[in-house]
Amino acid sequence: MKGKTILLIMPYGSVGGMERLALSFYKYYKNSGYEVKALKFISLENDIINFNQDELYFSNKDFYEMSSFERLQFYLGAPLKIRKIIKDLDVSHSISFGDMANLFSSLTFTNEFKIGSIHALKSVELQGNSFFNKLTKIGYRTSYKNLNKLVCISKAIKDDLIKNCGYKFSNMEIIYNPHDIEHIQKLAEESLTDPFEKNIITQNTILFLGRMSIQKAPWHLIKAFKLLMENGKTKANLVFIGDGNKEVTKHVTTLIDKFNLSDKVFFLGRKDNPYKYISKAGLLALTSYYEGTPNVIVESIAIGIPIVSTNCTKGIEELMSLKEVMESNDNITVESGIITPNMFKGKLEIPNNDSFISEEKQFSEALNQVLNNADFKENLLLNQRQLLEKFDIQSVSKKYLKIN
The missing domain is CATH 3.40.50.2000 (Glycogen Phosphorylase B;)
Known part of the structure; x- marks a missing residue:
């Protein structure tokens, strides 16, 4: 122009x-x-x-x-x-x-x-x-x-x-953040070509996408996954896509070794097309301490993959649900998955002990529900169009440049 x-x-x-x-x-x-x-x-x-x-x-x-x-x-x-x-x-x-x-x-x-x-x-x-x-x-x-x-x-x-x-x-x-939904969906259709990746990313895969940071608190996801494995009823693995803080990564890998999960947790690093990985997984998981409106949630909705996320900000419900969600200490089922209680305890730091908290058990229960119940994906697909309406890239991009 x-x-x-x-x-x-x-x-x-x-x-x-x-x-x-x-x-x-x-x-x-x-x-x-x-x-x-x-x-x-x-x-x-x-x-x-x-x-x-x-x-x-x-x-x-x-x-x-x-x-x-x-x-x-x-x-x-x-x-x-x-x-x-x-x-x-x-x-x-x-x-x-x-x-x-x-x-x-x-x-x-x-x-x-x-x-x-x-x-x-x-x-x-x-x-x-x-x-x-x-x-x-x-x-x-x-x-x-x-x-x-x-x-x-x-x-x-x-x-x-x-x-x-x-x-x-x-x-x-x-x-709200704009998203090129058609482009995301097109990229999501790409096949995985690496035999190792094809083997570990299946409908039983829990996927984390983002920076390994204190904000994202990935140690809670590791511990919730450990609890999921202990119940012995769910076959699953956990895949991390992204990189970030070296101290966070070190803490997470120490937990994996401690819990004997090295054969079930995998780190794939950065990927130029993360959408094809989301589309092959069973669910997207976020255990963040705080967020705004995480792009990855909208992207997962666009691809049709349900989400389990902590209630790390009111912005989560603005993305994941079509109605206002009442604050609760229980897990809340919404149109795109399950929102669990926030795990933030007042300090932004890597924890100095590995004791489990009740919110990790609740997150583990949500993972188990979504992985083992096809209704979550069906419900998401049923409400997908309405959930995505406010993220249209054309209208949002024009709003940014508009002089009030």
């Missing part, structure tokens, strides 16, 4: 939800005639999300590889570098994904239509006292006013920013 250049700004190019969202926007706006460029702060060799000739980046050295001084230099210099790109490319609209991109964008003092986005429950995510967490909290009360629009991907996230994070500007708007 003549005179319109969109800059997409993100920290990484991994297989996470924000990155997949950025790629969806890129493809849609590009096909709609816009000039589109994508800026990654960190570009790595094993990036799954790539933008080819339209990609820009600042560093190929990850943050954890930088010294404290190097990281500080990066933080201080990033807004000026973004400003230069915006000026050089004559950017008309910028869309930032997540706090780091939002904050740096809000400090460029440029005149394009500036859009930020929040994808998680910030009162939980920002509990730590890291330097960047402190900067982000300050931004909520100061520089975020420079954003023309701050997109919250669920009502729960917007309410949390106002009530618990001191956000005081009126530029927020609730817009």
